[in-house]
């Protein structure tokens with residue numbers, strides 16, 4: 001990775017910053033000097049990230065919110081602008097998957113995926129565009145999609161990521177005359193809590209591979225950090241690190257506004273269908 005850009009004096013908002021990819025992005029932006037506003041559902045990991053950013057000399061604030069709450073998400077963006085006078089980077093990262101056959105699925109799971117992966121990305125993008133236009137400094141929208149958007153048969157989760165790509169491309173066109181660039185990042189398989197809704201038997205096997213024998217996963221429960229930390233190096237050909245995506249974000253936002261990085265795929269050496 002080339003030297004990190006100097007983001008001193010810049011402001012960034014990251015949704016889904018309490019875990020995985022969003023957490024790594026928030027940390028990378030904060031270490032590079034940006035004032036980062038983290039949003040997620042879990043306070044403790046965001047407090048840890050905020051501490052790490054502050055220890056590195058940066059500034060960070062953390063807000064517990066549900067991104068499906070339109071007013072709360074708008075309020076976060078407004079707060080970032082009120083506190084710092086600007087907004088330079090909006091990372092729409094919060095997202096989740098409920099894998100499984102459509103015929104057997106719970107419609108509430110479809111609703112959650114659509115609301116978190118698609119609607120909150122729209123609300124976050126709109127709030128950020130308005131804030132960036134008002135501040136007049138331009139900016140970057142970073143939308144976290146998935147390689148699932150490259151497949152036609154990637155289920156309801158994949159459909160939400162097709163929507164993310166379509167929305168991002170539409171925004172890119174809409175914002176051509178603003179100094180606001182829109183980059184879509186499509187990760188492949190990354191070792192994170194994204195797996196929390198996967199089959200518990202599969203997760204138990206994964207934990208055993210990582211040498212954690214006494215883990216009894218419950219549907220929806222986060223994986224212990226030690227499982228994620230151990231499994232990634234063991235399966236490094238199949239699973240990337242959240243930091244790999246964070247490096248990509250730093251790259252995309254560090255280029256001049258005249259450079260339009262539209263889409264980036266970040267995946268491990270070997271393909272693992274998600």
Ligand SMILES: NC(=O)c1ccc[n+]([C@@H]2O[C@H](COP(=O)([O-])OP(=O)(O)OC[C@H]3O[C@@H](n4cnc5c(N)ncnc54)[C@H](OP(=O)(O)O)[C@@H]3O)[C@@H](O)[C@H]2O)c1
Pocket residue numbers: 015016017018019020021022039040041042065066067068093094095096097116144145146147186187188189190191192193194195196274
């Ligand atoms: N990991 C992969 O293999 C992979 C591959 C391609 C794309 N992606 C995408 O990458 C993004 C980040 O996922 P990840 O892998 O980092 O998974 P993760 O570790 O589970 O993190 C997801 C983040 O989103 C937050 N979140 C979920 N629902 C939310 C809601 N209603 N309100 C507020 N925050 C919410 C979570 O908060 P809490 O943890 O506090 O609940 C967490 O901070 C997602 O958009 C995902 O689709 C992941």
